Amino acid sequence: MLDIGKRLNLLRKARGLSQGDIEKETGLLRCYTSRVENGHTMPSLKTLEKYAAALGVELYQLLYAGEPEAVGVLTLAEPERRIVELMRKVSSTDRRTLLEVAERLGALHSAPAAR
Numbered sequence: 001m002l003d004i005g006k007r008l009n010l011l012r013k014a015r016g017l018s019q020g021d022i023e024k025e026t027g028l029l030r031c032y033t034s035r036v037e038n039g040h041t042m043p044s045l046k047t048l049e050k051y052a053a054a055l056g057v058e059l060y061q062l063l064y065a066g067e068p069e070a071v072g073v074l075t076l077a078e079p080e081r082r083i084v085e086l087m088r089k090v091s092s093t094d095r096r097t098l099l100e101v102a103e104r105l106g107a108l109h110s111a112p113a114a115r
Helices: 004-014 019-026 030-037 045-055 059-063 078-089 092-110
Strands: none
Touching: 004 030, 004 045, 004 059, 019 030, 019 045, 045 059
């Protein structure tokens, strides 16, 4: 049986996030997140979507009963964790622009050199 609260807790910790971080991202009180994680309340689908967005995962990953590594949740080293923190502060439009630039730079870097 799937325990959404335990899954939320596992994914949150794997991302290096506190309940306070989740509160800032979702607007959901940290005491509510605590109640969900401890199995005292069941969140609505809309609330689960907020949690998924804050964790940077797809909704199905909150509902998946396997290990977090099986759905692409990585334990981040400090530099990567800092980048994730900074990206959360950037508007969605600017975030898309930054990701586009990063993809282009990656493509340039991986393209074979012209002869």
